[in-house]
Amino acid sequence: MNSAAKKKSAIALLALIVAGGSAYAYISRTPHAGKLEKQEMTAEVRRGDIRFTISGTSQLEPKDMQTIIAPSDGTIKSIRLSRIKNVKQGELLFEVSSPTLDTNYQKAQVTLNQLNKELNDLKQQMNSLQTKAPIGGKLVYVNNIDVGTTVTKTTKLATISDLNTLTVNVPFPLEDAVQFAVGDSVDLYLDGFMLTKTGRIQSIGRQPRADAKGGKIIDVEVIVPNDSTMDAGMKAKGEVRIGERIVKSTDQAVLQYRSVVTVLANVAGSIGTLPYKSGMIVQSGDIISTIVNDTIGDDVANKQTAVDQQRITVSDLKEKVDSLKVKAPFDGVFSTDFVNKKTNILNSITVGSKVTTNTQFGGIASLDNMQLPIQVDELDLPSVKAGLKADVRVDSMPDRVFQAEVNQVSSVGNTVNGVTFFDVALAVKNTRDLKYGMTATGEILVKEKKNTLLLPVESVQQKQGKRYVTLVQPDGTVNPMHEVKIGIRSKTDVEIVEGLSENDRVIIPTIQKLAEGTPQENARLRQQFQPTDAAPAAGGTGAASGGGGGNNGAKAPAAPKK
Numbered sequence: 001m002n003s004a005a006k007k008k009s010a011i012a013l014l015a016l017i018v019a020g021g022s023a024y025a026y027i028s029r030t031p032h033a034g035k036l037e038k039q040e041m042t043a044e045v046r047r048g049d050i051r052f053t054i055s056g057t058s059q060l061e062p063k064d065m066q067t068i069i070a071p072s073d074g075t076i077k078s079i080r081l082s083r084i085k086n087v088k089q090g091e092l093l094f095e096v097s098s099p100t101l102d103t104n105y106q107k108a109q110v111t112l113n114q115l116n117k118e119l120n121d122l123k124q125q126m127n128s129l130q131t132k133a134p135i136g137g138k139l140v141y142v143n144n145i146d147v148g149t150t151v152t153k154t155t156k157l158a159t160i161s162d163l164n165t166l167t168v169n170v171p172f173p174l175e176d177a178v179q180f181a182v183g184d185s186v187d188l189y190l191d192g193f194m195l196t197k198t199g200r201i202q203s204i205g206r207q208p209r210a211d212a213k214g215g216k217i218i219d220v221e222v223i224v225p226n227d228s229t230m231d232a233g234m235k236a237k238g239e240v241r242i243g244e245r246i247v248k249s250t251d252q253a254v255l256q257y258r259s260v261v262t263v264l265a266n267v268a269g270s271i272g273t274l275p276y277k278s279g280m281i282v283q284s285g286d287i288i289s290t291i292v293n294d295t296i297g298d299d300v301a302n303k304q305t306a307v308d309q310q311r312i313t314v315s316d317l318k319e320k321v322d323s324l325k326v327k328a329p330f331d332g333v334f335s336t337d338f339v340n341k342k343t344n345i346l347n348s349i350t351v352g353s354k355v356t357t358n359t360q361f362g363g364i365a366s367l368d369n370m371q372l373p374i375q376v377d378e379l380d381l382p383s384v385k386a387g388l389k390a391d392v393r394v395d396s397m398p399d400r401v402f403q404a405e406v407n408q409v410s411s412v413g414n415t416v417n418g419v420t421f422f423d424v425a426l427a428v429k430n431t432r433d434l435k436y437g438m439t440a441t442g443e444i445l446v447k448e449k450k451n452t453l454l455l456p457v458e459s460v461q462q463k464q465g466k467r468y469v470t471l472v473q474p475d476g477t478v479n480p481m482h483e484v485k486i487g488i489r490s491k492t493d494v495e496i497v498e499g500l501s502e503n504d505r506v507i508i509p510t511i512q513k514l515a516e517g518t519p520q521e522n523a524r525l526r527q528q529f530q531p532t533d534a535a536p537a538a539g540g541t542g543a544a545s546g547g548g549g550g551n552n553g554a555k556a557p558a559a560p561k562k
Contacts, residue, residue, distance in 0.1 A: 042507050044505050374442050
């Protein structure tokens, strides 16, 4: 074989060992039953501890890390960053001023307020399709209002007068009126009726006026409860007692309703119904007319849609305006090194500096929790689940072991030389000794057994889905196809769960150097020790994934015998 061919064969062998762990190609031969030949190597079945692990090596990185960037084009308004700085969640890091964004937000808010005003007006108009009496009292429709009449929002429909209280402005001589006080009792004498009613002074006028004889008089407003014997339009004189003296008004005054409310249509349309007649008494809330408008419902719906859309626009703009104040997303360490290890980029970013969207300032990392991303062979992937415990060893601290667990398992693989690997992240609690970028090896503990039967991996062969060993029988003869069942495996050993007893001896087949094979052939060899049942694999991908299953804590294997 020439040197190129030898090199190619060696590379193929190396690739298989890396991808498949302890998979071997054995000499294809059929041993003959008989006495054990002295030159053949044997191993004894022994008891010991075994761990099935999957491992890999890479660099530590923070579990939580975020790049800090400029949210928009603008000018630096304030900045509170340095090359390396401890930060707390919510702490203001820097603020960008963007006049364009601020203006757009203010305009959008004004538009939203206007649309809301228009929507509320339309809703009020829709509610006004049924005109309700605002107060109880005597209803009087406007003369030109009838069923079918076209009205606008400002069309006057009717008046309603409150009959419960009447008011009258009675004139008194100025020299007497100045001695009155609000609340004083006033006797009212109704013209043409043998009735006297008692009212109270509500207010006293401030502007005197002259009467027909040239004397000075002033109007005094009197309110009087209505017991249904009075009505607006009646005339009355008043008398007030001042000490022992009776003061009379200089003239009569006309009674009026104290409260008269004008009712407007408040919506455009046409009169549909007028349930009452003028002069009738209505109660507050009674429907005194209905108005027909066929488009108001659609107008409300369309305006509501416009308001909803504008509200989204305002919300989006507000979010952008708020994002101009960049705050720390969590407790951690800010450093410009996370985006540029050679230059402190903050040297060129000061108050007043122009920045563009996505300008990188640095990054924030929470170093309390680290993670180690390792690659796992696709054949081992079914054995890896979130929550599995793991040990992490850092190259720079060989005597320490950090506890970890599987945090995330990728669902997308990466194929190299015909073998597919998947990323698995190990979460590691930091004791402040672990640094970003340190090289470390993670070893995932899939399963372990204590005090179980063990054999060297290379002593077990596979054929047609079954496992066999070459058993040395007590009389010295050899059984070349003694079937066994296996459990878990480490880098060097395999668990025997059925078919052998402690101290049984088996022959270790002679290993033949592997010739170059296709990726598919290599994969078949790597699958030799993969499980056929629910038990974890006795295959080699655990070792292939970075040093793999070892015998951590297991008893030392018995030395092979010749």
